[in-house]
Amino acid sequence: MTENKILLNIKDLHASVGDKEILRGIDLTIREGETHAIMGPNGSGKSTLSAVLAGRDNYTVTSGEVTFNGHNLLELTPEERSFEGLFLSFQYPIEIPGVTNVNFMRTAVNEHRKHKGLEPLNAADFLKLMRSKMEIVEMNPSFSSRGVNVGFSGGEKKRNEIFQMAMLEPRLAILDETDSGLDVDALRIVATGVNKLKRPDNAAIVITHYQRLLDYIVPDVVHVLYKGRIIRTAGKELAREIEERGYDWIING
Amino acid sequence: MTENYIYAPAHNIEGGFRCKVPLPGSRQIFMIDGGVQGTGRPLDIRFRKGEISEETLQVIGIRTEKHPEDISFASSYRFEEGSSAKLILCSHTFAENPFHTDEKISITMEAGASADVLIMQNEHNKATHNTCIDIHLAEGASLNAVILTIHGGAISNGITASLDGRHAFCDISGLYLVDGTQKVTNSLKVEHRVPECHSRELFKGILDNNAYAYFSGLIHVFPDAQKTEAYQECHNLLLSRDARAFAQPQLEIYADDVKCSHGATNGRLNEDELFYMRSRGIPLKEAKVLQQLAFAYAVLDKISSAELKERMAVLTERRLRGEFSDCNNCCRNCC
Numbered sequence: 001m002t003e004n005k006i007l008l009n010i011k012d013l014h015a016s017v018g019d020k021e022i023l024r025g026i027d028l029t030i031r032e033g034e035t036h037a038i039m040g041p042n043g044s045g046k047s048t049l050s051a052v053l054a055g056r057d058n059y060t061v062t063s064g065e066v067t068f069n070g071h072n073l074l075e076l077t078p079e080e081r082s083f084e085g086l087f088l089s090f091q092y093p094i095e096i097p098g099v100t101n102v103n104f105m106r107t108a109v110n111e112h113r114k115h116k117g118l119e120p121l122n123a124a125d126f127l128k129l130m131r132s133k134m135e136i137v138e139m140n141p142s143f144s145s146r147g148v149n150v151g152f153s154g155g156e157k158k159r160n161e162i163f164q165m166a167m168l169e170p171r172l173a174i175l176d177e178t179d180s181g182l183d184v185d186a187l188r189i190v191a192t193g194v195n196k197l198k199r200p201d202n203a204a205i206v207i208t209h210y211q212r213l214l215d216y217i218v219p220d221v222v223h224v225l226y227k228g229r230i231i232r233t234a235g236k237e238l239a240r241e242i243e244e245r246g247y248d249w250i251i252n253g
Numbered sequence: 254m255t256e257n258y259i260y261a262p263a264h265n266i267e268g269g270f271r272c273k274v275p276l277p278g279s280r281q282i283f284m285i286d287g288g289v290q291g292t293g294r295p296l297d298i299r300f301r302k303g304e305i306s307e308e309t310l311q312v313i314g315i316r317t318e319k320h321p322e323d324i325s326f327a328s329s330y331r332f333e334e335g336s337s338a339k340l341i342l343c344s345h346t347f348a349e350n351p352f353h354t355d356e357k358i359s360i361t362m363e364a365g366a367s368a369d370v371l372i373m374q375n376e377h378n379k380a381t382h383n384t385c386i387d388i389h390l391a392e393g394a395s396l397n398a399v400i401l402t403i404h405g406g407a408i409s410n411g412i413t414a415s416l417d418g419r420h421a422f423c424d425i426s427g428l429y430l431v432d433g434t435q436k437v438t439n440s441l442k443v444e445h446r447v448p449e450c451h452s453r454e455l456f457k458g459i460l461d462n463n464a465y466a467y468f469s470g471l472i473h474v475f476p477d478a479q480k481t482e483a484y485q486e487c488h489n490l491l492l493s494r495d496a497r498a499f500a501q502p503q504l505e506i507y508a509d510d511v512k513c514s515h516g517a518t519n520g521r522l523n524e525d526e527l528f529y530m531r532s533r534g535i536p537l538k539e540a541k542v543l544q545q546l547a548f549a550y551a552v553l554d555k556i557s558s559a560e561l562k563e564r565m566a567v568l569t570e571r572r573l574r575g576e577f578s579d580c581n582n583c584c585r586n587c588c
Contacts, residue, residue: 090529105533
């Protein structure tokens with residue numbers, strides 16, 4: 001069997017906030033078509049890893065390499081990472097009062113098009129695209145004229161994240177605790193949305209605490225992150241085992 | 254409406270000035286160097302009792318090189334009982350002289366009158382313009398005023414609103430966009446003299462470079478003015494370390510059954526919002542503009558005409574983008 005093309009390759013990644021080292025040597029390879037789950041106790045560095053990959057500047061990468069789709073990811077600005085096909089679904093999506101969802105997404109989509117040398121979408125085509133993508137996460141069209149995430153419930157915010165993902169069609173989506181704050185119905189809608197967006201040439205990293213999300217988004221590989229390192233990598237059965245036994249047996253094992 | 258001016262179509266104005274904001278159904282009056290075009294007399298407008306004016310009256314005040322000296326003048330607008338009208342008051346500078354203008358505007362709203370007033374200030378960097386606005390509201394009168402300070406060297410607005418009759422309502426807001434070494438001052442005094450009146454003020458500023466903005470707002474509730482509702486807010490967004498904004502909110506309350514509040518903040522662009530937008534592919538520069546427009550929106554939203562609001566939003570956006578691109582072949586010299 002020929003292995004799929006490598007999309008993301010992380011080698012010995014170290015990152016700090018101030019003088020506190022949070023990532024202490026991450027190695028991770030993700031290929032097209034794969035879904036990886038990253039689990040781990042609180043404070044193990046899961047959200048830091050996603051923030052560093054997305055280009056948040058309050059983290060300092062002290063050593064290591066990250067190659068994404070043939071680019072040195074760490075040299076790119078957050079917007080360039082987005083153009084190259086990286087998408088982060090935020091654990092806590094940001095509210096932007098005064099910027100409507102429709103303006104926000106139109107600006108984002110047209111910047112992506114500009115990057116690809118395409119003309120901006122006209123208003124009619126854009127609205128058509130937006131409506132079809134909103135259906136993926138069963139989002140009410142009235143949300144398009146509201147301020148980005150303003151007054152949205154936890155579930156609506158997460159749906160909005162997946163809607164944005166659908167609009168931008170990333171190569172690699174990082175879902176940072178997309179299940180947190182979701183009831184069962186919202187979880188199913190969000191997970192179904194993610195599954196609908198799966199293609200042979202894209203990939204996803206699912207960061208979660210719970211098996212529950214992984215019942216819907218079935219991972220190919222499960223990693224356990226602890227104190228800034230991946231301490232265990234196995235198949236999807238590892239998630240179920242963690243659900244039953246916790247992390248202690250891995251940490252102490 | 255009684256008028257003591259000569260209506261002048263736009264093409265008669267020197268320098269080929271064309272207003273960028275002409276609304277269909279608006280009537281324009283030009284005030285040249287403090288006097289009504291043609292007569293040179295002060296402006297005195299009166300909306301007759303019960304008159305509901307459909308068209309917008311736009312008063313375009315301009316300074317020209319014919320009168321480079323300091324000038325001072327007064328205009329008066331009286332809304333008689335039950336009348337209703339819309340006003341746009343603009344000020345521009347048509348030559349590069351360091352103009353100094355002192356202007357007094359009196360707005361008298363008789364019982365039950367209502368008005369929408371937009372004041373649009375767009376002058377060049379050497380201009381100093383002090384505007385004193387004296388507002389009186391009788392019983393049941395209602396005023397919605399928005400002051401948009403787009404550009405100007407030193408712009409100062411001193412506003413006194415006196416709520417003299419019960420159930421008077423007054424909403425005054427301001428948006429000031431200040432950069433370079435520009436200075437903008439807004440001083441407000443809202444006097445609740447009788448019971449059951451309602452006032453609101455919202456002032457927001459975006460400051461860059463070495464700009465300076467000062468806001469002082471006093472809400473004065475007189476001893477008899479029970480059931481007053483008076484709210485005031487001032488927020489500044491500072492884009493540079495060297496920009497300075499001062500806010501001085503004040504409440505003087507001499508009645509005991511009132512609802513009053515004030516709030517003032519000075520802040521900078523929100524890093525989390527910027528990162529969120531960038532992570533979706535919106536470049537930093539664009540993300541900053543979006544955030545500034547979002548900040549400004551609450552004031553623009555007070556403009557009741559949707560069409561006028563849209564035009565002011567476009568003007569605001571162009572200003573924030575530094576895109577007053579037609580400046581080279583325009584006579585306004587506003588930047």
